Amino acid sequence: MSNYLNCKKGLFSWLFTRDHKRIALLYMITVFSFFIVGGFFALLIRLELFKVGETIVNSAFYNQLMTYHGAVMIFMVIIPGIPAFLGNFVLPLQIGAKDVAFPTVNLLSWYCLVIGAFVTLTSLFLGGVDTGWTFYTPYSIETGTAVIPVVLGAFIMGFSSILTGLNFIVTIHQLRAPGMSFFKMPLFVWSLYSTAIIQVLATPVLAITLLLLVAERVLKVGVFDPAMGGDPILFQHFFWFYSHPAVYIMILPAMGVISELICAFSRKRIFGYKALVFASLGIAVVSFFVWGHHMYVSGQSEWAGIVFSVLTMLVGVPTAVKIFNWIATMFRGSLKFDTPFLYALGFLFLFLIGGVTGYMLAVLPFDVHVHDTYFVVAHFHYVMVGGSIMGIMGGFYYWFPKMFGRLYNEGMGQLGFALIFIGFNVTFFPQFILGINGMPRRYADYKAPYEALNQISTVGSWLIALGFIVAFTFLLWAMFKGRKASANPWGAKTLEWQSSSPPPHENFLETPVVTKEAYE
Amino acid sequence: MTDYVARLEKLEHFLIGISFLVCVLIVIVFVYFSFRYKRKRDDEKLEESSHHNTILEFTWSFIPFVIFMGSFVWGWILYSDFRREAPRDSLEIHVYGQKWNWEFVYKNGRKTSNELFVPVKRSVKLIMTSRDVIHSFYIPTFKIKQDVLPGLYTSLWFKANRKGRFEVFCTEFCGTGHSTMGAKLKVMSLEDWNNWLKTDPYKNLSLVEVGQKVFQGRCTACHNSTKEKLIGPGLAGIYNTQRELEGGMTLLADENYLRESILNPSAKISKGYANQMTPFAGLLSEEELSGLIEYIKSLN
Numbered sequence: 119m120s121n122y123l124n125c126k127k128g129l130f131s132w133l134f135t136r137d138h139k140r141i142a143l144l145y146m147i148t149v150f151s152f153f154i155v156g157g158f159f160a161l162l163i164r165l166e167l168f169k170v171g172e173t174i175v176n177s178a179f180y181n182q183l184m185t186y187h188g189a190v191m192i193f194m195v196i197i198p199g200i201p202a203f204l205g206n207f208v209l210p211l212q213i214g215a216k217d218v219a220f221p222t223v224n225l226l227s228w229y230c231l232v233i234g235a236f237v238t239l240t241s242l243f244l245g246g247v248d249t250g251w252t253f254y255t256p257y258s259i260e261t262g263t264a265v266i267p268v269v270l271g272a273f274i275m276g277f278s279s280i281l282t283g284l285n286f287i288v289t290i291h292q293l294r295a296p297g298m299s300f301f302k303m304p305l306f307v308w309s310l311y312s313t314a315i316i317q318v319l320a321t322p323v324l325a326i327t328l329l330l331l332v333a334e335r336v337l338k339v340g341v342f343d344p345a346m347g348g349d350p351i352l353f354q355h356f357f358w359f360y361s362h363p364a365v366y367i368m369i370l371p372a373m374g375v376i377s378e379l380i381c382a383f384s385r386k387r388i389f390g391y392k393a394l395v396f397a398s399l400g401i402a403v404v405s406f407f408v409w410g411h412h413m414y415v416s417g418q419s420e421w422a423g424i425v426f427s428v429l430t431m432l433v434g435v436p437t438a439v440k441i442f443n444w445i446a447t448m449f450r451g452s453l454k455f456d457t458p459f460l461y462a463l464g465f466l467f468l469f470l471i472g473g474v475t476g477y478m479l480a481v482l483p484f485d486v487h488v489h490d491t492y493f494v495v496a497h498f499h500y501v502m503v504g505g506s507i508m509g510i511m512g513g514f515y516y517w518f519p520k521m522f523g524r525l526y527n528e529g530m531g532q533l534g535f536a537l538i539f540i541g542f543n544v545t546f547f548p549q550f551i552l553g554i555n556g557m558p559r560r561y562a563d564y565k566a567p568y569e570a571l572n573q574i575s576t577v578g579s580w581l582i583a584l585g586f587i588v589a590f591t592f593l594l595w596a597m598f599k600g601r602k603a604s605a606n607p608w609g610a611k612t613l614e615w616q617s618s619s620p621p622p623h624e625n626f627l628e629t630p631v632v633t634k635e636a637y638e
Numbered sequence: 639m640t641d642y643v644a645r646l647e648k649l650e651h652f653l654i655g656i657s658f659l660v661c662v663l664i665v666i667v668f669v670y671f672s673f674r675y676k677r678k679r680d681d682e683k684l685e686e687s688s689h690h691n692t693i694l695e696f697t698w699s700f701i702p703f704v705i706f707m708g709s710f711v712w713g714w715i716l717y718s719d720f721r722r723e724a725p726r727d728s729l730e731i732h733v734y735g736q737k738w739n740w741e742f743v744y745k746n747g748r749k750t751s752n753e754l755f756v757p758v759k760r761s762v763k764l765i766m767t768s769r770d771v772i773h774s775f776y777i778p779t780f781k782i783k784q785d786v787l788p789g790l791y792t793s794l795w796f797k798a799n800r801k802g803r804f805e806v807f808c809t810e811f812c813g814t815g816h817s818t819m820g821a822k823l824k825v826m827s828l829e830d831w832n833n834w835l836k837t838d839p840y841k842n843l844s845l846v847e848v849g850q851k852v853f854q855g856r857c858t859a860c861h862n863s864t865k866e867k868l869i870g871p872g873l874a875g876i877y878n879t880q881r882e883l884e885g886g887m888t889l890l891a892d893e894n895y896l897r898e899s900i901l902n903p904s905a906k907i908s909k910g911y912a913n914q915m916t917p918f919a920g921l922l923s924e925e926e927l928s929g930l931i932e933y934i935k936s937l938n
């Protein structure tokens with residue numbers, strides 16, 4: 119039967135495709151390739167930190183490793199990961215549409231990502247960059263390293279994010295199947311919608327900030343550097359005005375995936391649908407007003423700190439609600455522990471720890487102590503990896519049969535999960551303790567008392583690597599050789615499963631008509 | 639250590655305790671559900687169960703809200719204490735961050751590098767600024783930190799209630815030497831401190847020894863006293879040799895060359911190195927400068 123994978127052939131039918139499903143697969147290849155690159159940097163970082171003293175790389179090189187690890191993972195993996203890869207594939211299918219609203223713009227977004235990434239990585243051949251992914255001024259103005267290509271690359275990749283967001287908003291408003299009112303949409307769609315709002319409103323601020331940085335470096339316009347009459351704290355405000363909401367670009371869609379997984383593998387309607395919808399929207403809105411919690415010790419005023427602290431606490435409420443609703447969904451369900459569901463449970467556990475440590479960090483004097491220490495490093499890895507990466511992997515396993523029409527190997531999927539999950543905790547849990555004991559982050563070397571915990575952490579990183587090797591090898595194998603999948607192997611209720619696996623070129627042979635509630 | 643630490647530790651215990659409790663409870667529930675509701679047959683019939691319950695949903699939003707607000711207020715109270723003006727009678731010390739060392743300047747003009755001496759049981763106020771990029775002054779044992787900015791003073795105060803030696807770290811990324819930019823805080827009795835303050839650090843030292851002392855405080859973040867390169871060239875054996883500069887020139891490293899290299903390093907950049915060195919013009923006394931030059935000569 120003709121499907122989207124075999125309806126056209128040849129490299130150009132992929133590079134110039136306007137089919138959202140094929141574009142999603144282009145994103146898949148890009149995102150996972152960069153994930154391997156970023157992961158490789160991470161392994162080197164952990165290896166250097168295995169022992170006190172300089173072991174495999176010097177501090178100048180270490181600083182570049184930590185910069186590229188951060189920049190690659192954030193701009194090239196996590197931000198495009200769920201919205202652009204999974205979102206692109208699933209969104210039109212879930213709302214019963216043929217494609218997104220602007221298929222050509224959708225392709226353009228992918229090119230923005232690839233070109234931006236390419237520009238960023240050219241800096242590797244110009245001596246590298248060592249500012250950290252945060253580009254704080256005046257260091258980023260003064261350093262002799264290749265800041266400009268990295269910043270311009272991030273600028274270009276920003277457009278990828280903005281255009282995807284715009285595309286999704288219009289798609290959701292315009293292309294829903296007959297009968298699908300807003301409150302009948304699956305929660306993944308809602309989470310993409312909330313994410314898109316942030317992408318469209320916050321990313322331009324980053325773009326402007328980065329341009330100002332370039333202007334300051336090249337044209338010597340004094341904006342951020344006090345030596346030229348600028349204000350370095352202003353940069354931090356601009357930067358976090360984007361980058362805090364960006365944290366929710368990374369986590370909201372993962373939460374959407376988790377809602378789908380929990381419903382599908384519990385065989386139940388989601389508990390508290392509307393609460394979850396409003397929690398997503400609420401998080402999106404409040405996320406714009408909490409950026410200052412990254413700056414408690416920056417020299418901003420005492421009152422600013424207090425206001426940002428209370429607002430940050432408010433984000434905690436909808437987040438807690440989500441966790442309770444997911445667990446309530448499992449109540450009296452019929453739970454099947456396939457790999458995607460294991461990732462969902464992994465998400466719950468890790469995100470819970472990420473969440474409660476986030477709440478601790480919101481408390482002013484505690485943050486003053488652990489700010490810029492490994493406590494923060496551990497916290498955001500629990501949220502980003504424990505959250506976003508678990509979401510991406512869970513979603514990938516879940517929609518894999520739909521994407522490729524084949525089943526992955528369940529045993530190997532579970533083995534991969536187990537290694538990643540255990541490895542993750544071994545790597546990052548000790549870092550909370552290191553942080554409370556005062557080990558600063560972005561340190562190429564540390565004092566002897568911190569060594570034991572660092573060694574445990576490094577061993578954990580090897581387990582994670584092994585886990586991903588297992589997971590990716592068998593997924594790759596299944597893509598070509600896996601058993602054929604039926605249209606709806608999980609017995610899930612959302613529309614994408616009504617189409618064949620893999621779906622035909624324009625998704626549905628007959629436009630579906632929606633009469634039921636979501637997940638009913 | 640300080641009263642503040644004692645109070646903060648109470649809050650920390652509360653935060654860790656309640657977080658742990660909440661995590662354990664939630665994990666117990668979902669692990670229990672996992673076993674209890676495991677699918678046994680593929681065509682299993684589900685009992686009808688509700689998918690919405692206003693009272694329940696309100697309760698589990700409200701309880702976290704109360705915990706969050708309570709913690710916020712507790713934090714606020716402590717934070718205001720941390721940020722409040724230092725007591726009038728505080729001892730004031732100026733702190734300068736620069737790549738990659740800390741300089742401390744006391745009221746009587748005494749200076750130290752990477753070692754901060756303070757008396758016990760006396761409030762100390764640090765008035766801090768940076769000579770280049772942003773640094774951050776962090777005393778882990780006292781659980782306090784504050785960013786140190788160029789072109790602006792920030793301050794930090796504490797009152798140590800026991801003697802001892804404590805670590806100081808730089809916690810704002812500031813480049814290659816960031817992880818070595820530490821200092822030692824030495825808390826001593828008031829009497830010892832007063833005596834220490836009055837001593838002349840260079841008394842009875844030869845010029846080379848003065849130089850060595852300054853070198854160890856200010857230069858070792860970037861220079862070895864051997865031939866081995868660090869961020870800058872190793873300084874052993876450079877005196878009286880031809881130095882290659884960026885741009886192809888070579889120059890004899892005589893006393894004047896060394897003097898200029900220290901005071902105004904960007905005038906001539908050594909080949910293969912970045913223009914990274916802090917200009918020391920105005921930061922060293924004539925005696926210290928001559929000492930450094932003699933010390934570098936003595937490394938030959």
Ligand SMILES: [Cu+2]
Nearest residue numbers: 362365409412
């Ligand atoms: Cu934030």
Ligand SMILES: [Cu+2]
Nearest residue numbers: 808810812816
């Ligand atoms: Cu630093």
